[in-house]
Amino acid sequence: xxxxxxxxxxxxxxxxxxxxxxxxxxxxxxxxxxxxxxxxxxxxxxxxxxxxxxxxxxxxxxxxxxxxxxxxxxxxxxxxxxxxxxxxxxxxxxxxxxxxxxxxxxxxxxxxxxxxxxxxxxxxxxxxxxxxxxxxxxxxxxxxxxxxxxxxxxxxxxxxxxxxxxxxxxxxxxxxxxxxxxxxxxxxxxxxxxxxxxxx
Amino acid sequence: xxxxxxxxxxxxxxxxxxxxxxxxxxxxxxxxxxxxxxxxxxxxxxxxxxxxxxxxxxxxxxxxxxxxxxxxxxxxxxxxxxxxxxxxxxxxxxxxxxxxxxxxxxxxxxxxxxxxxxxxxxxxxxxxxxxxxxxxxxxxxxxxxxxxxxxxxxxxxxxxxxxxxxxxxxxxxxxxxxxxxxxxxxxxxxxxxxxxxxxx
DNA sequence: ACCTGAACACCGTTCAAGT
DNA sequence: ACCTGAACACCGTTCAAGT
Numbered sequence: 001x002x003x004x005x006x007x008x009x010x011x012x013x014x015x016x017x018x019x020x021x022x023x024x025x026x027x028x029x030x031x032x033x034x035x036x037x038x039x040x041x042x043x044x045x046x047x048x049x050x051x052x053x054x055x056x057x058x059x060x061x062x063x064x065x066x067x068x069x070x071x072x073x074x075x076x077x078x079x080x081x082x083x084x085x086x087x088x089x090x091x092x093x094x095x096x097x098x099x100x101x102x103x104x105x106x107x108x109x110x111x112x113x114x115x116x117x118x119x120x121x122x123x124x125x126x127x128x129x130x131x132x133x134x135x136x137x138x139x140x141x142x143x144x145x146x147x148x149x150x151x152x153x154x155x156x157x158x159x160x161x162x163x164x165x166x167x168x169x170x171x172x173x174x175x176x177x178x179x180x181x182x183x184x185x186x187x188x189x190x191x192x193x194x195x196x197x198x199x200x
Numbered sequence: 201x202x203x204x205x206x207x208x209x210x211x212x213x214x215x216x217x218x219x220x221x222x223x224x225x226x227x228x229x230x231x232x233x234x235x236x237x238x239x240x241x242x243x244x245x246x247x248x249x250x251x252x253x254x255x256x257x258x259x260x261x262x263x264x265x266x267x268x269x270x271x272x273x274x275x276x277x278x279x280x281x282x283x284x285x286x287x288x289x290x291x292x293x294x295x296x297x298x299x300x301x302x303x304x305x306x307x308x309x310x311x312x313x314x315x316x317x318x319x320x321x322x323x324x325x326x327x328x329x330x331x332x333x334x335x336x337x338x339x340x341x342x343x344x345x346x347x348x349x350x351x352x353x354x355x356x357x358x359x360x361x362x363x364x365x366x367x368x369x370x371x372x373x374x375x376x377x378x379x380x381x382x383x384x385x386x387x388x389x390x391x392x393x394x395x396x397x398x399x400x
Numbered sequence: 401a402c403c404t405g406a407a408c409a410c411c412g413t414t415c416a417a418g419t
Numbered sequence: 420a421c422c423t424g425a426a427c428a429c430c431g432t433t434c435a436a437g438t
Contacts, residue, residue, distance in 0.1 A: 170362075194399075195395060
């Protein structure tokens with residue numbers, strides 16, 4: 001059941017990152033409720049109270065895990081944008097589908113990311129920053145697309161929220177089994193196309 | 201802190217509904233983690249173990265609360281559809297905005313409804329049914345709209361998932377503070393319009 | 401600086417028992 | 420049928436202490 005305690009020692013903040021890494025594994029395997037400060041300490045072979053030297057409380061650890069999830073998403077978006085030199089429109093459609101795929105591949109992580117009862121504005125600035133990064137990439141991409149068109153009713157930011165929100169929702173419905181995973185990609189692309197064409 | 205125990209007695213399933221009602225209050229006030237079988241028993245003035253006679257475990261209670269949330273949403277949709285005799289298109293746009301408003305008004309309830317690590321397909325059929333009801337209403341509404349058009353690429357079900365997913369996502373982003381509540385309504389309407397026009 | 405150990409109040413869950 | 424009470428293993432959190 002519980003893994004044999006490691007004999008490894010942790011120094012200089014290594015324990016902090018080890019806690020986050022172990023929590024990510026636990027999260028995807030057993031759900032958010034399985035993330036436990038004592039349980040993590042057990043798995044890593046340190047005393048039950050050791051995690052408290054790196055996180056104020058359980059909520060702070062969860063916030064860090066969620067931030068790691070947003071970082072992962074940002075990384076993925078950066079990579080895919082680099083290798084695409086498509087037209088902006090089809091690039092945005094592909095990005096929507098890619099976001100939905102991320103959600104389906106990381107269900108529990110995604111749920112933690114968006115269940116941020118933890119991110120109550122003031123308390124976790126790192127999480128806020130990490131969560132805003134993907135939106136920033138999207139906004140600049142959309143700015144490119146809209147530059148040159150006469151569009152003024154909607155700002156790039158409005159458009160980004162519209163498209164991001166759509167991807168968010170399709171992913172969530174797919175997680176809940178309301179949309180079959182096989183249909184999610186098709187619906188995501190068709191919807192993204194309609195939304196984008198509505199801007200122009 | 202803890203409310204004074206009630207002297208009331210519960211019979212014939214009254215305790216079951218009292219537990220759900222109390223959980224809904226707790227949920228919106230203090231978040232999902234505050235929903236506790238022992239805590240509910242305390243508030244209702246029964247023994248700590250009494251809830252176990254009505255729910256197999258904590259997850260079953262949460263599933264019932266989530267189902268109550270979907271029922272509330274269905275009720276709201278039925279009422280608003282009854283008083284609207286608008287054109288189907290503007291009715292669908294209004295419905296999207298109304299869904300987003302529901303999310304913003306019931307943040308914790310909504311999060312519980314969609315965080316259904318509890319609804320693992322087989323275990324909570326009542327929750328599944330309740331969750332499917334709003335979609336059913338939407339699908340028939342869209343069927344009316346599409347009847348008569350030559351549209352065949354997307355089924356009413358596909359269209360419903362597209363629009364529902366969009367509302368879902370905009371609501372979620374508004375909860376997370378990524379969209380200002382004041383902007384959510386405008387973005388929801390503009391996006392819904394684009395999506396619907398994409399079908400036609 | 402980083403980790404340990406004891407202690408406290410709380411929870412979910414099981415079981416045997418009451419009416 | 421419905422509720423109670425004792426018991427167990429677990430958690431989050433605080434505090435004093437070690438190196």
